[in-house]
Amino acid sequence: MTSFNNPIIPGMAPDPSIIRVDHDYYIATSTFHWNPGVQIFHSRDLVNWSLITYALQHDEVNLRGTNTPAGIWAPHLSYDEQTHKYWLAYSHMQNMAGREFNADSYAMSADSIYGPWSAPVYLTSIGFDPALFHDADGKHYVSILEWETRTGYQAPGHIVIAEIDLENGGIIGDWHRVTTGFTTRGCAEAPQLYHHDGYYYLLIAAGGTGYAHGVEIGRAKQIFGPYEPNPTGEPIITSSPQHLFSLGDPDAGHFEMINPHSRMQKAGHGSLVQTPDDEWYVAHLMSRPLKGTTLNPLGRETSLQKMTWTSDGWLQMADGSNLAKSTFEGPRATSGPQDLTADDLDITFQTVTPDQHFMTPYQSQTTDWVNTTERPGYLRIHGRNSFFSQVNPAIMATRATSLNYTVQTTVDFAPVHYSQTAGLGLYYDSNNWIYLCLCPSADGQHTIVKVLQAKLGDRLDHRFDVAIVPANHADLKLDYVNGQATFAYRFTATEDWLTLGSAYDVTYLSDEGVNGEPGEIGGFTGLFNFIGSVDAYQHASVADFSHYQVRNHLTRKEN
Template sequence: MTKIKNPIIPGMAPDPSILRVDDKYYIATSTFHWAPAIELYESTDLQNWHVIEHAFNNDEISLQGTATPAGIWAPHLSYDQKNKRYWIAYSHMLNMNGREFNANSFAIWSDSIHGPWSEPIYLTSIGFDPSLFHDEDGKTYVSILEWESRPNYQAPGRIVIAEFDFEAHKLASPWHTVTTGFTTRGASEAPNVYKRHGYYYLMIAAGGTGYAHGVEIGRSRNIFGPYEPHPSGEPIVTASPAHLFSKGDPDAGQFQMYNPTSPIQKAGHGSLVETPGGEWYLAHLMSRPLPHTTLNPLGRETGLQKMHWTADDWLEMADGSNLAKETVDAPKDAIIETPVSHDITESFAGHTYQTNFMSPYRFQHEQWVNTTERPGHLRIYGGESLFSQMNPSMLATRATSFDYSIETEVEFQPDHYSETAGLGLYYDSNNWLYLRLYWSASANSLAVGLSQAKLGEKITYLYQKLPVQVGKVQLKVRYNFGIATVLAKTPAADEWTTIVADIDVQYLSDEGVNGVKGEIGGFTGLFNFLAVTDAHQHDSFADFTYYKVLNDLDESALD
């Protein structure tokens, strides 16, 4: 039996919403403060996934000023068979201060998964994680978490459902509460509605997006409920099957639920799909902590579990348990493609570059990043410092392995100390590691040096630098299970020079940034990046010859 290995999408690919149309599968994932926004993946075998599009590419939304981890949350992908339209419902989280969680939710549609997508249709501001259900009678329903901000009420809120009239762009019914008495783990989020054998099934994420995360399900003959819970009284998929009663507990961390026997953690936020052969699978988010820690630098990834329906029409995992597995049986009729490589080699030889490059807080435009002004190179014009949440000039790709290297060659002629160009590791504007070429007044020459941000504080490695005579240098960062070493190589050199070795960067993880004790500080994941800064005149630029990421350099380190 052919096996599918989790994660099916490594690195930051959380809140997966899976869909099959004809013989192709699609997944949409959250992108938070990153642009282009709403990443869309395609597969023919459920194992190998390729980024094919983003729903928002050209300033359709504004992400400038977005605090981690706000931005675009939990896109839900659906297909209206009657009108042959693809739909995406999503939330734009604007502010999370004071646990108010101000978010506006919208829906967009397209005749093709490749777009173009419609103008956003406003749904509600009642909460977040909206989804659409297209019923057989042509009616469409929105389900969403109604966020609770009042003290002494059920936290974080309740799942509600209403009919929506997309012709009139307004609600066609009141909101109906559908999760009273539904969940033991609390923190109900991410509702999805399905219909089978006359039952409406309501699937939710429960337990918070930390170590207690799980997928729960209930059913009803009426879409507005009441929904009876699964007879097990437990999640149908989780990485931590121990019983937990946590209603009213706002903590998303739940570190006491870490399961030391499981290779994957945080399995939850599920989405269901049926294969052409009638087999059922559930896509879900998951995490893989650094060994012997509860730190997850790769963020929340996408996993897959095989499911089946019992004789009495309840959904459960194919093996009858509720423990998420690292490997699952592939569909019987699947033809598994050549495995996708998550290594990246980009030579910038064409007019465009790979679709997996993203930028924090702002969209990519030719005015600041292009491959046309100097063919065969990526030209980036200097933006604000890496602390900026407005206009940093950065191109980045998701980290997908615990053991890898990133490398580039850059040409740069700075004329001010604030002008830099280089590469590094990036979680958000307060947490990064940056190996850069700059003008050093103390060395009276160009130099390669290192700076770092940790919880908003800047660290400069003043005495570890490499003076260089020409503005052309190769740069490399070696990342190995949370430890980084940075190196440089000049055109005249035969070997790499280590600038700083063995830097502890484990904090560049969901649990290591910005959070208070017992909570998760973020849930976006680690990126690798190229960047140029210019706090002088914003007129400098650097040319990058290539960008290379090589993964899994030392598999034995997992032992």
């Protein structure tokens, strides 16, 4: 058998939900405050994956004002064999203050994975991480975490299951509380139902979203239980197999559980799929921290583990352990190769719509502020709010997918007011970013290039390292190496690159380094590269970008 490298989807691709329809595999992942919402990836071999579409593309949700790390959580893909419809369930997390965790959950359907998707049908506000199960008798069920807010009760709550009317969205009968977890790790969430050899299996995430994360399993003869836990009493997949007792502990970090012998950390939140040859795999999230730290700039990525069923009907990793691996055995029908450079980007702007890899924080991509038609061959970005804004920041961004890479662009920009800027940078959220930009000099006599930065909500103006930009035109470059960012510029393609300032420590642009909601450990989204523009003067300036290139210098195997 051939081994392949994890992650299979690098960069921000958390909470993977995997399905197979005929010989096609699909994975949906969370997108939080980013638009379009819910990334959908495709593969024919479980090894090589490509982004093909998004489910929430038409303002189905309003993400303006979303605090880190709220937004669109844990989408769940399913396929109803009887109706031949694709279904997607997701939560819109709107508030996490006071650990109230107010989320509304919805379901949508489509005849094609590419859509069009139906209008979202409301499911519940009982908690988050809904998943649909289509039983052989034609009935449908939803499983979800019921979020616990009562003092003195085990947090975060029960996994609950109910029959559901998918056509109208109503719950049929009562919610059934089935478990608070199958191990002592606590923080049970993301319940997903499967039926195999006469049992209903409930796969759940546990241990919080940090270093104690894992995948747990239980089973029952009846869908509402009672569910018996996996007899090992431990997760079936985790990066940290040491025993942990943390019932009722809401901490998502558990830094004491970091595994010093593993490149892969935080393995958990899994989803099960069967190949046509009756092989079984779990897609799960994981992270790769910067060496010597507990900081994860790339957020939570998607990996794959091969599984097997034991003689007494329990799911386990194919090697008999529960330690998630950085390589996995591919399906028998797959011989490779695995394209480890597929995440490089070389984008020009010759099409009517921008490349689908571009995502936008908080607001949607609309032609009134970003388009390729006003100046054909260029991506024109109209300056809008400051990048501190959670309403209308004019940012076009792509997921960072390596810990060593270069981003490059060329921009034409003629600012006339000190609040107008345009350029290239790194972005986590509205409080945390860094930006090599063109802007007016302090006296307004020249266009200059300099670095602006947001760190934990503070604005830093690196105003002593500047260069005058002739003709309002510049090539801009960003080198990211293990949490250090270096910016460079030139004014013609034949010139040498000139470094602006020194290297900037941007390790804080990571899940554990940012200032998320009070009570949370930063965020759990991930780092993005971006081009963008600000105009807090008249919203009248435009920045024209001729290309956008990302070159990863370390593959996912080497990171």
